[in-house]
């Protein structure tokens with residue numbers, strides 16, 4: 001989605017709000033099974049000391065798969081966006097986002113922000129206990145019948161004593 005920022009470029013006191021739904025095509029992550037609805041961006045473009053900035057949030061309603069136990073879970077991810085939009089590319093100051101004429105592709109800019117902010121690890125909860133290495137039971141649902149693992153330090157001690 002291309003938007004024209006001419007208004008704010010010509011008149012620095014203008015603030016341009018945008019509310020758009022992002023297309024999720026290309027927004028694929030290994031642990032994200034899907035989007036429960038299109039991510040919503042609520043942002044504003046304004047000029048600050050001669051520099052164009054875009055600030056706001058992207059809210060994504062995700063259906064994720066836990067990296068530890070494999071269960072699906074829902075998660076609402078809020079990405080804070082604070083981007084500088086350069087008027088032209090320059091080699092000594094490479095900017096991520098550059099105007100094309102007076103336009104910018106908001107979908108592309110916001111997708112990039114979301115990708116850069118995406119977690120590298122997805123857990124259904126911070127203290128997810130994962131699966132038992134022996135029987136595969138989801139240990140969040142309670143202990144399995146495999147018995148307590150022997151502390152590796154005790155295992156070494158036991159070997160020594162047995163010698």
Ligand SMILES: [Zn+2]
Pocket residue numbers: 066067068069070071123124125128129130
């Ligand atoms: Zn989990």
Ligand SMILES: [Zn+2]
Pocket residue numbers: 132133134135136137144145146
């Ligand atoms: Zn087990």
